[in-house]
Each structure stands twice: as C-alpha cells, then as structure tokens.
Amino acid sequence: xxxxxxxxxxxxxxxxxxxxxxxxxxxxxxxxxxxxxxxxxxxxxxxxxxxxxxxxxxxxxxxxxxxxxxxxxxxxxxxxxxxxxxxxxxxxxxxxxxxxxxxxxxxxxxxxxxxxxxxxxxxxxxxxxxxxxxxxxxxxxxxxxxxxxxxxxxxxxxxxxxxxxxxxxxxxxxxxxxxxxxxxxxxxxxxxxxxxxxxxxxxxxxxxxxxxxxxxxxxxxxxxxxxxxxxxxxxxxxxxxxxxxxxxxxxxxxxxxxxxxxxxxxxxxxxxxxxxxxxxxxxxxxxxxxxxxxxxxxxxxxxxxxxxxxxxxxxxxxxxxxxxxxxxxxxxxxxxxxxxxxxxxxxxxxxxxxxxxxxxxxxxxxxxxxxxxxxxxxxxxxxxxxxxxxxxxxxxxxxxxxxxxxxxxxxxxxxxxxxxxxxxx
Amino acid sequence: xxxxxxxxxxxxxxxxxxxxxxxxxxxxxxxxxxxxxxxxxxxxxxxxxxxxxxxxxxxxxxxxxxxxxxxxxxxxxxxxxxxxxxxxxxxxxxxxxxxxxxxxxxxxxxxxxxxxxxxxxxxxxxxxxxxxxxxxxxxxxxxxxxxxxxxxxxxxxxxxxxxxxxxxxxxxxxxxxxxxxxxxxxxxxxxxxxxxxxxxxxxxxxxxxxxxxxxxxxxxxxxxxxxxxxxxxxxxxxxxxxxxxxxxxxxxxxxxxxxxxxxxxxxxxxxxxxxxxxxxxxxxxxxxxxxxxxxxxxxxxxxxx
Numbered sequence: 176x177x178x179x180x181x182x183x184x185x186x187x188x189x190x191x192x193x194x195x196x197x198x199x200x201x202x203x204x205x206x207x208x209x210x211x212x213x214x215x216x217x218x219x220x221x222x223x224x225x226x227x228x229x230x231x232x233x234x235x236x237x238x239x240x241x242x243x244x245x246x247x248x249x250x251x252x253x254x255x256x257x258x259x260x261x262x263x264x265x266x267x268x269x270x271x272x273x274x275x276x277x278x279x280x281x282x283x284x285x286x287x288x289x290x291x292x293x294x295x296x297x298x299x300x301x302x303x304x305x306x307x308x309x310x311x312x313x314x315x316x317x318x319x320x321x322x323x324x325x326x327x328x329x330x331x332x333x334x335x336x337x338x339x340x341x342x343x344x345x346x347x348x349x350x351x352x353x354x355x356x357x358x359x360x361x362x363x364x365x366x367x368x369x370x371x372x373x374x375x376x377x378x379x380x381x382x383x384x385x386x387x388x389x390x391x392x393x394x395x396x397x398x399x400x401x402x403x404x405x406x407x408x409x410x411x412x413x414x415x416x417x418x419x420x421x422x423x424x425x426x427x428x429x430x431x432x433x434x435x436x437x438x439x440x441x442x443x444x445x446x447x448x449x450x451x452x453x454x455x456x457x458x459x460x461x462x463x464x465x466x467x468x469x470x471x472x473x474x475x476x477x478x479x480x481x482x483x484x485x486x487x488x489x490x491x492x493x494x495x496x497x498x499x500x501x502x503x504x505x506x507x508x509x510x511x512x513x514x515x516x517x518x519x520x521x522x523x524x525x526x527x528x529x530x531x532x533x534x535x536x537x538x539x540x541x542x543x544x545x546x547x548x549x550x551x552x553x554x555x556x557x558x559x560x561x562x563x564x565x566x567x568x569x570x571x572x573x574x575x576x577x578x579x580x581x582x583x584x585x586x587x588x589x590x591x592x593x594x595x596x597x598x599x600x
Numbered sequence: 601x602x603x604x605x606x607x608x609x610x611x612x613x614x615x616x617x618x619x620x621x622x623x624x625x626x627x628x629x630x631x632x633x634x635x636x637x638x639x640x641x642x643x644x645x646x647x648x649x650x651x652x653x654x655x656x657x658x659x660x661x662x663x664x665x666x667x668x669x670x671x672x673x674x675x676x677x678x679x680x681x682x683x684x685x686x687x688x689x690x691x692x693x694x695x696x697x698x699x700x701x702x703x704x705x706x707x708x709x710x711x712x713x714x715x716x717x718x719x720x721x722x723x724x725x726x727x728x729x730x731x732x733x734x735x736x737x738x739x740x741x742x743x744x745x746x747x748x749x750x751x752x753x754x755x756x757x758x759x760x761x762x763x764x765x766x767x768x769x770x771x772x773x774x775x776x777x778x779x780x781x782x783x784x785x786x787x788x789x790x791x792x793x794x795x796x797x798x799x800x801x802x803x804x805x806x807x808x809x810x811x812x813x814x815x816x817x818x819x820x821x822x823x824x825x826x827x828x829x830x831x832x833x834x835x836x837x838x839x840x841x842x843x844x845x846x847x848x849x850x851x852x853x854x855x856x857x858x859x860x861x862x863x864x865x866x867x868x869x870x871x872x873x874x875x876x877x878x879x880x881x882x883x884x885x886x887x888x889x890x891x892x893x894x895x896x897x898x899x900x901x902x903x904x905x
Contacts, residue, residue, distance in 0.1 A: 319794070326709065330719055333725050333726055400640050419644060422889060423640070427823065498622070528856075556828060559739075559828075573740075576736040579733055583729060
C-alpha cells in the first residue's frame, strides 16, 4: 500500500505503528492550533487543512478497525465526544445544570482513552481477514516518507531561512533603498531624525578586517597544531589534544565576549598602554580562539586523508619527517587545508556575541588593530530589539541579514567545492 | 652495485652530516609545532582558571537556586538557569528525531546523485548560516508568521534548526561506522530496509547517535543570538524551586543572555556575579561535553567489530 492510500483510503488494513505515526502529528497540530487560536479567531482558510487532517484521522482509524476485523462504521465512535460537546453547549436541556459537566467530561474521557487503547495498543488479527492480508509491514511506506521528509528538511530550512529573512526586508529593498549607497557609504545613521542614512561600508569593513586579523592569528596556530596532532603525536597524546580542542570549541560565544570585555580588555590596556581595550585586536583574538578548533579538526582530517603510501614512499627514499610533511603532505592536502581556513573564516564572519562585546561596537573605519570597530552581525544584534516592526530601519537590519547569509553561503559553497575537488582527483 | 658493496657496515650506519642536520631540523619543527599546540590550549585553562578565581566569592548552591534580585545587581541564577533547561529540552525534542532521521536518509536511503549532493550541501550551509541570521529567521518565521509570539516554543524551534547539523553530522559518522556486511546479512534474510535499520543499524550506532545528541545540548545551551529576539528576555521573575515555573508559550530568561545583560547593560552589578554566571554556563556546557566524550570512549571499548 502506498503512502497516499494509507492516508486517504477507507479500504484495507494497517498496523499500530502506522496508526501512531500518522495520528501523533495530527494530535500535536490540533493541540497547538487549539492553544493558539482563541475564541475570537474567525473560521478562516486555516480550517481547510484541519478538515483534511480530520479526514486522514478517520481513514487511518477505519483501516485500523479493519485490522481488528471490525466494520468501517465503528469510526462513528470518534464523533461521540464532538456530539456530546455540541449538545452540552447548544442544547437548552443542559443549560444551567453544571452538575452534568463533570459527568459528561468523564464519558468523553473514557471514550477517547478506549479508542486510543483499541487502535493504538491492541494487535490486529493474525493472517488475512475479510478486509485484506496481514498488516505487519504496512507502516513501512509511512516510515519511508517520514525519513525522506526529514532528509530533505535541511533544504527546506535553508530555503526557509532565505525566504523569511528576505520577506521581512523585501519591501524596503525594492523601494527606497539605494543599494549602491547601502554598500559603499560609511554613514550609518539609522535613527537620525531628519536625514536617515543606511550606509554599511564601515560595518562590512569592520567584519572583514576583524576576520582577517583573526585568520592571521588562527591560521598558523591552527595548521601548526593540526600538523603536530596528526604527524608528531603519539596516539594517546593525540586523543588528549583532540578532547581539549573539543572543549575549546564548546565554550559559548557569549563567554568569549565576556572574556574580551574583562580579561583581554585589561591586558590590552596594560600591554599597549591604550585608553580602552575593546578594539579590533581584542575581537580578533577572541575570534581566532573560536575558529581555531574548526581549522584544526578540518585540517587534521585533510592530512589524515592523504594515503599512508605517500608517506611510506617518501620515507623509503630517506626523507625525514619534516621533509615528508613539507614536500609531500602539504601539497597533497592543500585543498583540505584551504577548506579548513575558509570554514574558519566563515565562522568568524558569522560570529555575533563575541564581536558585539569585545570590539567596542562603534561605527568606524579601522586604520589599525587598536581602533574600535563594528560588525554587520553585532549591528543586527544590538539594534533589532529597539526598532518597530515594519520600520525602514527594521527592514534594513533584515537586508543586512540577507547580505550576511549571501556572504557565508558563498564562502561555504567554495569550501565545499574545494573539498569535493580533492575527492575527485 | 659494486660501489655499494664496498661500503663497510660501520660506515653504513654512521650518521652523515646531512642526516644529522635533517634530524635537527625535524626536532626543531616538532618542538615548534608542539609549542603552537600548547599555546592554543593554554588559553582554555587560563580562562577557566581566571573565571573560577573571580567567581569564587559568589559560588554556592544558593547562587543557583535563588532568583536575580535588585534589578539583577544581586541574587542568583534560578530563573535564567531553568529557562536555559527549558530551551534546551524543547529544542532537543524537535532536533533529535529530525536530525537522526535526516542522517538515516542521507546514509541509508539516498543514492549517489545530484539531489543527494544538494541535500548534503544544504546541511553544510545550514551549519554555516550565522547565528544572528537564524535569529532573524526565527523572528520572521516563528514569532510573526506562525504566530507563536516571543515564546520558549519559538526560541526553541530556532535553536533546533540551528543545531540540527550537529546531530546530522555525528549521526552520519555513527551510521557510516556500521559495517556494510551487517546490512547485507540482514537483507539476505529477507528483512525490509526499515527492519534492517531498526534492528541492525540503529542498535549498532546508538553510541555515536547519543554523542551527537549530547553535543547538540551543549551547543544549544550556549547560544545567545538566536534566542535574543525569539523568546528570551532580560528579566522575568518566577517561583523559586518550582521546576514547572515556565509555560511553553511564555518568555523566559536564559543563562547566556543573562551573562550578556549583566556584563553590558546593567551598571553596578555585584562583583563576582557575572563571573559566577560565566563559570556556571561554561561549567554546564563542558560537563555535558565531557559526558559525550566519556560515553564515546566507553562504548568504543565495548565495540565488537
């Protein structure tokens, strides 16, 4: 039996698993809609999907009754709670006699529980009966559909993210926003009274400069650590290092921001004799520490992926370990290492809380590492809470979101192509 | 050939100058890379030590079980701590089934074709979407479009989608580790695809799947940006000691947002409280991670193939 038949047909048999798999989501959807829609909500288009769900529930339940060799009309039992409830509220017979209320409630409850017990827990007849053959594997097509749905959910979510962010920002993007000015002007005055200007150049520059600084710190350390862990370590030490790197990756970004705000702030003030330590350097160091674990783990995978025969061939020719690394491994793994750097950079570009707290958060064209900056991500985080919905400023923040989504999408796409490149060659 | 046989054994095994220099270079690089690795790890210890040292005056069980007081300048962490637990549990309930089945699809159902490549690309990109863009998506999709309002439900759904790739990645690893011969043996006995997955593949990869689920918890607990505008609030008083104090349609406090608030938005916070909040957050995240690692190591020793 295929999936659509199982959902909509009143013929045939199904097992308990199929009944649960189809009914649980229906129950959840009904519970959620009842809790969301209050009595003031009018009957709208939303009820048509709900009616379809009722149909599915009845069709599935009928087939489950068949499975227990009971005729189709037993699904009328499912209407009992509804009928009783309607009577209770509509009929003058019940008006005012609230003594009936708990009694009716009890009857409805017993009815519902009994249906759930009979359909959800009692096995159908063994072998075939008058409604069809044994139903043992009838839930498989439902499971297959569910698993496929979960499988493609990532695609749905990625499109959903783009769609909903785009939807909120689209109005201003197509009417009124000067895209050239948006990208190249450094004047970010979204709350000015008479002359609002939405130039994100300084923010874009802030994002990229702090990312570049972070990569400048993180790439040598990350690649160095990856080489050490993959080529020089004993297996036991390697395990320890990998665990520590996992811990480093697990520290939440807001904690990195807090470290930048307190410890790193004081250190920069002391070391550089700067008036304030919340600078690009501070944010860069924090981002470097955050992206190093990604770089290490992906770079190590890339080094591991180089076949051992390469190493053996080089060592057989008398090469030392360092010569093997420098002449054989690095050229062979260069795509994977590049992907590691790209993914580390993507992480830095998208990071929010750490840069919001550690970089000074002030619109500025940075001239050196001790200047304060402001990034695209931090701008959204700091201002979204203060704008009115549908406002120009609100929509501009969503347009910045689209910009960020596009940038990271492109970087990730390139990294993916680079990784795929090694697999094919 | 002749010239080779001429070399005496002593000479063959003495180190030449070039060999000595090469070995020296190798050792220099080995030490250099070792120092680099240590320099990367040092900050972790330094930071935890520093936070712990600063937080010491406020740390106590009371700190965890009392509400923030006096406009968040004093008191404890009960409301944010409980809020984080709510967010994590609800997001886990959504993300775990979708993530595990998504990995099952990619590993057991999907064929090697262009569509599967697109699905894989989508997973990679979902992992790469900035957290603040997830927040914007949560506002647009759950808070406004679905009508959930700013609530624990909306924030948890946002977190679930954000952490989905974590579960997918580690479940895929776990499923790949189950030898193909196990599946083939099962198919040959006449089992269907789902029977094979349920009876053979999932039981043999449950350790890896659990590790992924635990890592999702640690990731979701630490996130700030995605919950900022979808359900977490700066302040909300709840009953102390009552674990059912939040409703799923309510807004809640969260540890990560609380740390941001008291360290940047609230003046004159009692010295030590932000550090205490940070150490509680880091501590719980690292504890959860440690649990994942212990589980992985334990189950690896029990592996039968």
